[in-house]
Amino acid sequence: MPDNRHTLAVHYFYLLRDAEADLAALWNALTEGGGPASSGTLDLGLSNAGFAGSCQIVHRVRGAEMDLCLGMLPRLAVVEIYVRGDSDEHAGISGWKRALGVIDEARRKTGDLGISLFGETTALVSAEKSSDVLAAAARPLASERGLAANETPAEDAGASRISIGRMAEPDGNGFFVCGLSPELAAGSEPLLLDLDRHGDKHRFYVVAAAEPDTLLSTHLPQIDAAIRFLVSQVTHFAQQRSTIAAERAVIDRQVGELLHRQVVLAGAAAEAPEQLDEKIAALSRLFGMLATDSLLIRQAEDHLRGSREALEAALRPCLAGGGAPDEIGAHYRDMATAELDSAHVEADKLSFSRGNAQAAIEVVRIQVELLRAGEEAAIQSQTRELLSRSLVVQQERLALQVAAGFVEFVLLFYYVLKSWEGVIGQPAIDQIPPLVRMATVGFMSLGATIGTHFLAKALHNRSWKSPGLWVSVAVLLATLTVMITISS
Amino acid sequence: MPVNVIQLIEEAIEYERMAAERYRQGAQAADDPETRTLFEQLVRWEEDHERILHERLTTLKLIRGQQ
Numbered sequence: 190m191p192d193n194r195h196t197l198a199v200h201y202f203y204l205l206r207d208a209e210a211d212l213a214a215l216w217n218a219l220t221e222g223g224g225p226a227s228s229g230t231l232d233l234g235l236s237n238a239g240f241a242g243s244c245q246i247v248h249r250v251r252g253a254e255m256d257l258c259l260g261m262l263p264r265l266a267v268v269e270i271y272v273r274g275d276s277d278e279h280a281g282i283s284g285w286k287r288a289l290g291v292i293d294e295a296r297r298k299t300g301d302l303g304i305s306l307f308g309e310t311t312a313l314v315s316a317e318k319s320s321d322v323l324a325a326a327a328r329p330l331a332s333e334r335g336l337a338a339n340e341t342p343a344e345d346a347g348a349s350r351i352s353i354g355r356m357a358e359p360d361g362n363g364f365f366v367c368g369l370s371p372e373l374a375a376g377s378e379p380l381l382l383d384l385d386r387h388g389d390k391h392r393f394y395v396v397a398a399a400e401p402d403t404l405l406s407t408h409l410p411q412i413d414a415a416i417r418f419l420v421s422q423v424t425h426f427a428q429q430r431s432t433i434a435a436e437r438a439v440i441d442r443q444v445g446e447l448l449h450r451q452v453v454l455a456g457a458a459a460e461a462p463e464q465l466d467e468k469i470a471a472l473s474r475l476f477g478m479l480a481t482d483s484l485l486i487r488q489a490e491d492h493l494r495g496s497r498e499a500l501e502a503a504l505r506p507c508l509a510g511g512g513a514p515d516e517i518g519a520h521y522r523d524m525a526t527a528e529l530d531s532a533h534v535e536a537d538k539l540s541f542s543r544g545n546a547q548a549a550i551e552v553v554r555i556q557v558e559l560l561r562a563g564e565e566a567a568i569q570s571q572t573r574e575l576l577s578r579s580l581v582v583q584q585e586r587l588a589l590q591v592a593a594g595f596v597e598f599v600l601l602f603y604y605v606l607k608s609w610e611g612v613i614g615q616p617a618i619d620q621i622p623p624l625v626r627m628a629t630v631g632f633m634s635l636g637a638t639i640g641t642h643f644l645a646k647a648l649h650n651r652s653w654k655s656p657g658l659w660v661s662v663a664v665l666l667a668t669l670t671v672m673i674t675i676s677s
Numbered sequence: 678m679p680v681n682v683i684q685l686i687e688e689a690i691e692y693e694r695m696a697a698e699r700y701r702q703g704a705q706a707a708d709d710p711e712t713r714t715l716f717e718q719l720v721r722w723e724e725d726h727e728r729i730l731h732e733r734l735t736t737l738k739l740i741r742g743q744q
Contacts, residue, residue: 307739
């Protein structure tokens with residue numbers, strides 16, 4: 190049966206797509222006890238990761254007072270409550286109070302479930318064209334609902350918000366108007382009003398359009414979710430940046446104090462290299478913190494750019510173009526741009542602080558190197574002294590060795606001669622020419638003296654391959670043979 | 678051991694809930710209005726902390742989903 194009723198208001202509950210239990214509890218609470226009857230088992234479609242871009246309606250039920258839709262956004266699930274009315278109610282604003290009453294009742298039913306919502310949005314719908322009339326009528330109703338829901342304004346909300354356009358008005362009664370494409374509402378030149386209330390979790394829109402069902406079921410949740418995501422990111426990253434800025438200020442102070450002590454007061458003079466090494470380690474840790482903070486800021490910039498582009502992508506197919514107002518896009522673009530600018534400034538400051546920390550590390554490292562170079566010079570001087578002493582000792586030992594060799598030669602000469610005389614007798618010795626005798630005994634003694642030297646070396650080195658040793662042995666054997674030959 | 682920030686925030690939310698509950702009991706057991714209002718103020722602070730942590734948790738989950 191065709192539904193001839195018009196939509197007076199829509200309420201959106203946003204949840205994370207992985208909060209399946211909360212989503213099921215919310216859906217059941219809305220469909221039980223007089224709510225729209227759910228036909229069959231609810232297929233949440235959470236396992237389906239294919240819902241990219243716009244909001245895809247995966248489930249729809251109709252009721253007497255309200256209709257329900259379950260939509261899927263890339264990272265969020267959205268439960269949509271539609272309150273319908275007749276043409277008269279839709280033409281003006283007379284049906285809004287009743288519609289908000291129905292929505293309040295639904296919110297009351299879900300309020301005690303303890304479910305974790307990403308946010309709620311109410312869109313009031315009318316065919317009325319004047320944005321000022323619509324905003325003036327919607328604002329008190331929205332405020333009433335906000336108070337009725339016991340929503341206390343966030344203490345930190347607004348800290349990062351940018352006042353532009355109508356938000357700057359002294360009474361704070363700002364709203365943003367967006368001219369939408371006539372194709373979205375049967376050629377009625379629809380308008381979207383964002384009653385921005387300084388970052389409240391419950392947001393309000395006014396949609397001025399004749400037949401805005403496609404706009405309400407798919408485009409508005411996508412735009413609203415993109416705005417919510419952008420605003421939550423701006424708040425999150427502004428707080429993160431503020432923490433990073435405070436951390437950077439502390440690090441700057443520590444680095445500045447250290448540089449002052451090390452350079453200006455020359456405090457390193459009394460410090461050992463080990464103490465300076467500890468300072469380098471501490472400075473390196475600070476440098477690491479600054480580097481990771483820079484990384485966080487860069488990531489935040491990437492995320493914000495991505496979210497800003499997502500909002501633009503959500504708005505682009507809906508905008509009327511041709512000079513129609515796009516205050517919503519401009520407002521949130523400016524908000525993201527302001528945070529991006531602040532992030533950029535912080536990134537520059539972090540870069541400067543990193544440079545300071547790096548310079549401090551270099552200063553302390555040079556001081557360590559200078560200290561270690563001094564120690565090395567002292568060690569080298571001691572080594573040189575030891576080497577020169579060793580050289581003197583070696584020279585003395587060489588002189589002693591030569592003297593000992595000479596004494597050995599003389600002793601051997603005497604004993605070889607006496608032994609030869611003893612073996613062959615004095616008359617036989619006398620018959621040998623004295624020069625031959627001296628040469629033979631001399632060669633024998635020389636061979637023995639040198640042979641003893643090479644033998645000692647061979648024993649020390651455990652190697653019998655010394656040619657000197659074998660030459661000495663050969664000389665000894667040859668001399669012995671000569672002695673035997675002469676003696677016989 | 679890597680720190681799971683999501684888990685840490687969930688634990689922090691639980692601590693805030695427990696603290697709020699303790700202060701709520703303190704308000705109920707208070708002997709004088711001054712003590713009661715002090716405890717009620719503390720309850721509101723803890724509830725605010727819990728709300729802020731909830732918002733951060735959701736934002737973090739969405740940011741991680743974006744990566």
